[in-house]
Amino acid sequence: MDYKANIASKISEATGVEWSDILTLMEVPPQKEMGDYAFPCYSLSKSLRKAPAIIAAELSKDTHLEANWISEVKANGPYVNFFIDRGHFSKTVLSSVLSQGQAYGASDEGKGKTIIVEFSSPNIAKPFHVGHAFTTVLGHSLSRIYETLGYHVVRMNHLGDYGTQFGKLITAFRLWGDEKALEESPIKELLRIYVKFHDQEKLNPELVQDARENFRRLESGNIEEVELWKKFRDLSLKEFADLYKRMNVSFDNYNGESFYSNRIPSVIDMLEEKNILVESQGAKVVMLDEYQLPPCIIVKSDGTTIYASRDIASAMYRFETYQFYKNIYVVGSPQALHFKQVFSVLDKAGEPYAKDCLHVGFGLVKFKNMKFSTREGNIVVLEDLLNESISKTYEIIKSNSELRNTQMSEAQISDIAAKVGIGAVIYTYVKSGRERDIIFSWEDMLDFEGDTAPYLIYTYARTRSILRKAQEMGYSTLQTNDADLSLLTSEEETAVIKLIADIPDSISRAASENEPFMISRIISQTARAFNRFYNNSNILSGTDAKLRSARLSLCEANCTAIRLCTYLLGIEVVEQM
Numbered sequence: 001m002d003y004k005a006n007i008a009s010k011i012s013e014a015t016g017v018e019w020s021d022i023l024t025l026m027e028v029p030p031q032k033e034m035g036d037y038a039f040p041c042y043s044l045s046k047s048l049r050k051a052p053a054i055i056a057a058e059l060s061k062d063t064h065l066e067a068n069w070i071s072e073v074k075a076n077g078p079y080v081n082f083f084i085d086r087g088h089f090s091k092t093v094l095s096s097v098l099s100q101g102q103a104y105g106a107s108d109e110g111k112g113k114t115i116i117v118e119f120s121s122p123n124i125a126k127p128f129h130v131g132h133a134f135t136t137v138l139g140h141s142l143s144r145i146y147e148t149l150g151y152h153v154v155r156m157n158h159l160g161d162y163g164t165q166f167g168k169l170i171t172a173f174r175l176w177g178d179e180k181a182l183e184e185s186p187i188k189e190l191l192r193i194y195v196k197f198h199d200q201e202k203l204n205p206e207l208v209q210d211a212r213e214n215f216r217r218l219e220s221g222n223i224e225e226v227e228l229w230k231k232f233r234d235l236s237l238k239e240f241a242d243l244y245k246r247m248n249v250s251f252d253n254y255n256g257e258s259f260y261s262n263r264i265p266s267v268i269d270m271l272e273e274k275n276i277l278v279e280s281q282g283a284k285v286v287m288l289d290e291y292q293l294p295p296c297i298i299v300k301s302d303g304t305t306i307y308a309s310r311d312i313a314s315a316m317y318r319f320e321t322y323q324f325y326k327n328i329y330v331v332g333s334p335q336a337l338h339f340k341q342v343f344s345v346l347d348k349a350g351e352p353y354a355k356d357c358l359h360v361g362f363g364l365v366k367f368k369n370m371k372f373s374t375r376e377g378n379i380v381v382l383e384d385l386l387n388e389s390i391s392k393t394y395e396i397i398k399s400n401s402e403l404r405n406t407q408m409s410e411a412q413i414s415d416i417a418a419k420v421g422i423g424a425v426i427y428t429y430v431k432s433g434r435e436r437d438i439i440f441s442w443e444d445m446l447d448f449e450g451d452t453a454p455y456l457i458y459t460y461a462r463t464r465s466i467l468r469k470a471q472e473m474g475y476s477t478l479q480t481n482d483a484d485l486s487l488l489t490s491e492e493e494t495a496v497i498k499l500i501a502d503i504p505d506s507i508s509r510a511a512s513e514n515e516p517f518m519i520s521r522i523i524s525q526t527a528r529a530f531n532r533f534y535n536n537s538n539i540l541s542g543t544d545a546k547l548r549s550a551r552l553s554l555c556e557a558n559c560t561a562i563r564l565c566t567y568l569l570g571i572e573v574v575e576q577m
């Protein structure tokens, strides 16, 4: 039941004002002493020719506003405050959570619509660094959020698998490549020879010539070069696949930049047909003055294409193939200008879907007091971050008998450490608004009491253990429909239930703002409120069987909420600790 909508219709009956107008005016008061909903009477004052405070006073006594689910209606200056009956509220919310389970918060708003979420998009032959992990986590989460809202989601990985650097790699590999090292640790080996190429090219300009020639041969489809490129690509993908598997991430489509490079002619045709391609210093460009943007180069003066042209080709392809409703690019904020140019070119060309393309940016990744044996430069690679997080989590669980069941086997501890350690990394990426820079610090991210994945997973496992214990004691827990949920009226119980009631709205907002943070925030508040309830109530030892049963239902609902939200963030929970 939607209390807000129902109150609005009662006010509408009482005043004769349109329901939808009332609904938009309604507020949630800043303090709970002011009730659950408030209606400001200012806007009625003109039509009713009365002061807002008088209208409020009269309305609060209007019999239209009575109902068994409203415990009190009070005038407060120009506002009418509504108090929802706590028992009724608890029953309404919890029975809907318990009956829907994981489907709680799901909707069909996206039915029949396709959303493309492009994310991750690492570069072949380059390390998968913590910035690529940021897009991977955000995109994975957004995909699940949109699916929950009924959209058909296509997960695309726009691999950086094209460009002159592949000419250099081919040259370098032929000179210094080590087959065995390549098989064992492809990216490490490719990086080694790439760095060597850069050191040597200053001394030996012929290398540059050779690399250019190799790239030309690659582009014109010469078998030997294409074979080598394929090998680099396949081996790199295999390494990325391991990371994706560890994070439960998957893609529907790995069309990288190379896939679009031979579609550039159709981009040029399209732009020429629309008469917007102009010559500038030998290059072909689209002027974007009317968008207050610098020109977008489509073809360079030497005839080669660039990153932007491949993105234009890719947007055209995506629309032809999927007729998307939205085409989302989860890419770091430093590329904002690039995407503005790409979307503006499409807009200038009159492509109707230009307005449905969206860049979802994010901030930088920083580290506090963390040391990694960095491989190249000071890039931190995701693999190291995950491994370190898992081993630190293992130490914490192992050395702290309060955090775990002491009967647990080594294998169980390792399994838990892996899920919690990876979850801790994922959570750090989504715990604040995505545009903000994020700071990794072991202290913060592995704090079992903090705003962290370990805290959520621990709360979940502990709640599961109460439910298991209850079952052992012979109390019914599953689908406790027979429980009198209206008994849950204490401050602590109501606080948890209110937060759980807000989850569906948080999911919608996470989608409309492309902010998984809406989910992490609501679930972290829910878990905290639940622990307050847990610490202050006798759940199993109470003597009142009815109340116990209702409280066990609240435990069930808490588990459903955590399972659902962590799933939406891409984090796995564990059944026990």
Ligand code: ARG
Binding pocket: 118, 121, 122, 123, 158, 159, 160, 311, 329, 331
């Ligand atoms: N491969 C690029 C990089 O690592 C990101 C690609 C972003 N996606 C796009 N459609 N341009 O920076």
